[in-house]
Amino acid sequence: DAMVIQNPRYQVTQFGKPVTLSCSQTLNHNVMYWYQQKSSQAPKLLFHYYDKDFNNEADTPDNFQSRRPNTSFCFLDIRSPGLGDAAMYLCATSNRRGGLNTEAFFGQGTRLTVV
Amino acid sequence: AQSVSQHNHHVILSEAASLELGCNYSYGGTVNLFWYVQYPGQHLQLLLKYFSGDPLVKGIKGFEAEFIKSKFSFNLRKPSVQWSDTAEYFCAVRQGGSEKLVFGKGTKLTVNP
Numbered sequence: 001d002a003m004v005i006q007n008p009r010y011q012v013t014q015f016g017k018p019v020t021l022s023c024s025q026t027l028n029h030n031v032m033y034w035y036q037q038k039s040s041q042a043p044k045l046l047f048h049y050y051d052k053d054f055n056n057e058a059d060t061p062d063n064f065q066s067r068r069p070n071t072s073f074c075f076l077d078i079r080s081p082g083l084g085d086a087a088m089y090l091c092a093t094s095n096r097r098g099g100l101n102t103e104a105f106f107g108q109g110t111r112l113t114v115v
Numbered sequence: 116a117q118s119v120s121q122h123n124h125h126v127i128l129s130e131a132a133s134l135e136l137g138c139n140y141s142y143g144g145t146v147n148l149f150w151y152v153q154y155p156g157q158h159l160q161l162l163l164k165y166f167s168g169d170p171l172v173k174g175i176k177g178f179e180a181e182f183i184k185s186k187f188s189f190n191l192r193k194p195s196v197q198w199s200d201t202a203e204y205f206c207a208v209r210q211g212g213s214e215k216l217v218f219g220k221g222t223k224l225t226v227n228p
Contacts, residue, residue: 004158031214033214033216035218040220040221041220041221042119042205042218042219042220042221043159043205043218044218045215045216045217048214050214055214055215090158090159092159092216094214094216096214101147101209101212101213101214103149103161103164104149104161104207104216105161106158106159106160107158108157108158109158
């Protein structure tokens with residue numbers, strides 16, 4: 001059974017039109033991540049939540065925002081997508097308790113196309 | 116800044132050949148180390164992990180990796196590859212006690228029957 005679920009699997013959006021990607025998890029993990037992966041490149045961390053604490057990477061463009069309304073759901077909002085934002089977006093979770101943290105569990109990803 | 120280097124972009128082997136994929140990281144403190152595999156059309160899956168203890172770690176499907184602290188390395192090995200091992204392999208590093216997980220660029224492995 002899928003534990004980290006991303007919807008949709010494929011998303012086509014127009015240049016400049018806001019788009020939201022969603023992620024849900026059944027693991028009850030307290031950490032959720034968003035990564036951007038372009039072709040033949042490493043997954044690049046955009047930001048992550050540790051519970052409700054939001055941690056933005058220094059080089060993540062302001063165009064990218066995130067919301068985590070509860071433990072199970074996390075959203076990636078792209079306010080004005082450009083052609084360079086076309087990529088696979090990966091959601092992942094892990095569980096951190098004290099100084100220990102589990103491995104990350106990944107969803108199937110959402111492939112975003114900007115036209 | 117923390118970085119992860121994978122030396123091989125694309126490796127092509129015949130079935131039954133031995134495999135070693137290199138991974139080096141830049142962070143000098145306590146680290147958690149991972150190898151993930153991505154089969155065509157599928158999501159990233161954990162192959163193996165190192166948190167502490169025995170530096171030789173065994174994972175699924177006959178893979179193993181060795182943590183060499185002095186070399187900042189965590190190389191992946193398999194003595195005899197199969198066609199079904201064709202996939203992309205990613206090394207990832209996390210600073211101990213942190214949530215941030217940083218990936219290498221990945222190595223594409225093609226195994227010819």
